[in-house]
Amino acid sequence: MTIKPVTTAVFPVGGQGTRFLPATKAVPKELLPVVDRPLLQYAVDEALAAGIERLVFVTARGKGALDEYFDVAAELVASLKAKNKTAELALLEATQLEPGRIVSIRQQEPAGLGHAVWCARHVVQNEAFAVLLPDELLWNPAAPALAEMHDAYRRLGGNVISVLEVPAEHTHRYGIVTPGAIDGLVTEVKGLVEKPKQGEAPSRLAAIGRYILQPEVMGILAAGKRGAGNEIQLTDAMAELIGVQPFHALTFTGTRFDCGDKAGHITANIALALEREDVGPAVREWLRGQLI
Ligand code: UTP
Numbered sequence: 668m669t670i671k672p673v674t675t676a677v678f679p680v681g682g683q684g685t686r687f688l689p690a691t692k693a694v695p696k697e698l699l700p701v702v703d704r705p706l707l708q709y710a711v712d713e714a715l716a717a718g719i720e721r722l723v724f725v726t727a728r729g730k731g732a733l734d735e736y737f738d739v740a741a742e743l744v745a746s747l748k749a750k751n752k753t754a755e756l757a758l759l760e761a762t763q764l765e766p767g768r769i770v771s772i773r774q775q776e777p778a779g780l781g782h783a784v785w786c787a788r789h790v791v792q793n794e795a796f797a798v799l800l801p802d803e804l805l806w807n808p809a810a811p812a813l814a815e816m817h818d819a820y821r822r823l824g825g826n827v828i829s830v831l832e833v834p835a836e837h838t839h840r841y842g843i844v845t846p847g848a849i850d851g852l853v854t855e856v857k858g859l860v861e862k863p864k865q866g867e868a869p870s871r872l873a874a875i876g877r878y879i880l881q882p883e884v885m886g887i888l889a890a891g892k893r894g895a896g897n898e899i900q901l902t903d904a905m906a907e908l909i910g911v912q913p914f915h916a917l918t919f920t921g922t923r924f925d926c927g928d929k930a931g932h933i934t935a936n937i938a939l940a941l942e943r944e945d946v947g948p949a950v951r952e953w954l955r956g957q958l959i
Contacts, residue, residue: 670824673817673879675790676719676797678710679783681727681774686928695730696927697801701935702943705736706926708762710801717813719797723770723790725783734771737764778891779898785888793882795820798901800927803876804935805829807921812877816917819853820879825913826905829877830854831923839865841873842902844916856914861902862895872916874902875923881912 684696697707714722726733740759747756770790774783784798797813805812812829820827830844845858846869858869878901887904894900908914924935940950 670821671794672718673795673797673820674718674720675723675794676714676717676721676799676813677723677725677784677787677791678707678714678799678801679725679774679780680707680730680733680801681725681777681783681786682780682802682927683727683777684927687932695726695733697730698732698736699926699932701804701924701926701932702939702946706804707733707736707801709804709806710799711762711764713805713811713813714797714799716811717797717817719813720768721770721790722764722768723772723787725772725774725786727774727777737769739763779894779896779900781888781894781899781901781904782891784901785885785899788882788885788889791882791885795879795881798878798880800876802925802927804924804926805875805877805919805921806924806935806939807919810920812919812921813879815919816877816879819915819917823853823913823915825915826856826881826884826908827879827915827917828856828874828905829919830872830916831875831919832871833873835868835871836865838863838868838871838873841875842900842905843868843870844872844874845869846872846916852918852920854916854918856909856916858909859902859906861900872918874916875919877919878905880905881908883912884908 680697684691687696698705724733772786774786816827816829839862842859842861843863844856847855847857860869884904887907891899894903925931926935940946
């Protein structure tokens with residue numbers, strides 16, 4: 668059986684971003700920059716590198732800036748052209764998507780990640796699709812996370828999620844995998860539990876915000892069952908697919924920054940700035956001075 672490539676990606680960006688208040692009162696968390704690119708741009712680049720053609724943003728009230736970001740800034744382009752600012756124009760062009768590739772959907776209430784994904788059901792229809800949480804910055808330019816997952820999916824079919832081993836004392840923050848057979852970086856998923864109580868996690872393998880899922884998950888989400896935090900949890904819906912469809916976890920080999928968290932976001936800025944030729948030397952010099 669040939670497995671059709673995945674061409675649709677859903678970006679749930681409807682969260683309130685309360686950990687970044689007051690900034691997120693006016694600026695969506697997903698537009699907070701890491702160096703000079705918004706978090707969402709990193710996730711979009713990762714999706715495009717995996718062959719994704721259609722990008723579905725599940726946004727919310729007050730997050731209109733996300734739609735603005737992917738639109739053509741006609742006045743800005745005209746003004747840059749008039750000033751012959753070619754480098755800046757090239758930057759804008761490199762992030763411009765063809766018309767019609769973006770679908771924007773409103774999540775009418777912040778009822779959880781599962782609910783946000785379900786809001787995309789009429790776009791996804793009957794095909795496998797990817798989900799990327801942009802506040803998880805998975806940094807691996809040589810082998811971007813979703814592209815690696817897509818390769819695994821072409822071999823394995825079913826559902827594939829990205830995981831990372833986290834310290835035992837952090838498992839209560841994540842969706843945690845009950846592992847089955849292990850083959851290199853691929854682990855068979857025997858069970859999934861969202862935010863297990865301290866000491867009750869079935870492993871240290873945590874889901875880190877990248878998923879390739881079969882459309883049947885939408886039917887499960889439709890039931891609107893509430894889980895941890897009284898939210899409709901994607902993890903709970905995925906758990907119902909285990910045993911019915913193939914389900915695997917692929918361990919991410921790059922560097923993961925949890926940019927939904929202040930310390931993670933600051934760390935990502937420092938790490939990526941240090942890799943850059945333009946700002947890297949100045950940041951390195953300042954850091955050296957601080958660490959003496
Ligand atoms: P988080 O748990 O980080 O929640 O959501 P949040 O609201 O974004 O941030 P905090 O915790 O209040 O600071 C994980 C992902 O799920 C999306 C978020 O946008 C983020 O990408 N999400 C969450 C939704 O799209 N809708 C929701 O109802 C909840």
